[in-house]
Amino acid sequence: MKDSIFNNTDLMSPAYVYDQDKIVEVLARLTEIKENTDCFPLYSIKSANISGLLKIIKPYVDGFSCSSLFEVQLAKEILDDSQTIHITTPGYREDEWDQILELTDFITLNSATQAKNYSEKINSIASCGIRINPELSFINDERYDPCRTYSKLGVSLNDIADKKINIDWQFIEGLHIHNNCESNNFEQLKQTVDKVMSAIPLNDCDLKWINLGGGYFLNNETDTMPLISTINLLQENYGVDVYFEPGKGITGHAGYLLATVIDLFVSEGKQIIVLDVTINHLPEVFEYQYQPKVMNTCDKSDYEYRLTGCSCLSGDIFGDYYFDTPLQTGSKVVFENVGAYMQVKANMFNGINLPVTYLFNNDEKFKLLKQYDYDSFRSRL
Numbered sequence: 001m002k003d004s005i006f007n008n009t010d011l012m013s014p015a016y017v018y019d020q021d022k023i024v025e026v027l028a029r030l031t032e033i034k035e036n037t038d039c040f041p042l043y044s045i046k047s048a049n050i051s052g053l054l055k056i057i058k059p060y061v062d063g064f065s066c067s068s069l070f071e072v073q074l075a076k077e078i079l080d081d082s083q084t085i086h087i088t089t090p091g092y093r094e095d096e097w098d099q100i101l102e103l104t105d106f107i108t109l110n111s112a113t114q115a116k117n118y119s120e121k122i123n124s125i126a127s128c129g130i131r132i133n134p135e136l137s138f139i140n141d142e143r144y145d146p147c148r149t150y151s152k153l154g155v156s157l158n159d160i161a162d163k164k165i166n167i168d169w170q171f172i173e174g175l176h177i178h179n180n181c182e183s184n185n186f187e188q189l190k191q192t193v194d195k196v197m198s199a200i201p202l203n204d205c206d207l208k209w210i211n212l213g214g215g216y217f218l219n220n221e222t223d224t225m226p227l228i229s230t231i232n233l234l235q236e237n238y239g240v241d242v243y244f245e246p247g248k249g250i251t252g253h254a255g256y257l258l259a260t261v262i263d264l265f266v267s268e269g270k271q272i273i274v275l276d277v278t279i280n281h282l283p284e285v286f287e288y289q290y291q292p293k294v295m296n297t298c299d300k301s302d303y304e305y306r307l308t309g310c311s312c313l314s315g316d317i318f319g320d321y322y323f324d325t326p327l328q329t330g331s332k333v334v335f336e337n338v339g340a341y342m343q344v345k346a347n348m349f350n351g352i353n354l355p356v357t358y359l360f361n362n363d364e365k366f367k368l369l370k371q372y373d374y375d376s377f378r379s380r381l
């Protein structure tokens, strides 16, 4: 997306901007994979869930994968009856079961306790699966690693193989695995599937499906052949339907945050920029010490600035950047690759309004998808 597009003076700031073309490009890859494999791609709505965006993604997927009752309700609102709703979470609550059962087609349980308590009940209404922790880590930061030591995400594969945990497989039709994050390497998925399928007691169960989770990019640099061969192998060897549920791979690279410089001053020799956004609009900056890419910056120049947010938190800092040209009050600053896990986690700390959301489409038009106001802030208090 060209930076000049953001200089459109009619645009409100701050704004999340989703590039529809980029999203559709990845979705076309998803369609290609589906055509080559007869698998069922889903979209994991936890990564970005503005409803106008979900409507763009909907025609390209067989359903949505969800993590809570509210996400299930949102999926029901957006999807057609021919599409399916899937949920997996460690957080099933007794008081939400009736609604989840009514609305969801595929329910994946997260632990042996849940399997014991709920699998029979689910099996009479929806398809019941179980999440397996394959105990195969590919992620360095354990805060994001579903296979970290003593993980709460899924039943330990080793414990199943060693018969330390007993699962009653009679009501379980599916397996769910998700053990990666921001990976370009589908060989890791192949390894995971090999490990899982060689340890699951296949004679005890009548598996109908397997869900391969998300955690992989689907851009042009990603070789999807190992994914395709893994899916084909699962279908041929085990006769199962195969689902997979990318989130960030679809929306991450297509999202921008447009901000405006509202103050610029020198503090102890450093040029400080205050933007009209806060790190609470890109929460992974603080949570994950992630330094987002910014348009029109370089490795070294005469224009070095510390980009900070406008909240009272002293650590509300995006980082130090060298710009190609000098900044001044009113200059636009655009963060790139921030389409996933940002808007969904953003909050109104300090009572600062959330950015509006635009969809940028083919005709170089910005369509306003969402705008918040004082009532949005007040209604949660």
Ligand SMILES: Cc1ncc(COP(=O)(O)O)c(C=O)c1O
Residues within 6 Å of the ligand: 044, 047, 065, 088, 178, 180, 181, 182, 213, 214, 215, 216, 245, 246, 247, 248, 249, 340
């Ligand atoms: C079970 C499950 N499926 C899918 C996803 C989507 O992952 P990503 O957005 O990295 O593709 C996640 C992310 O946390 C997840 O926990």
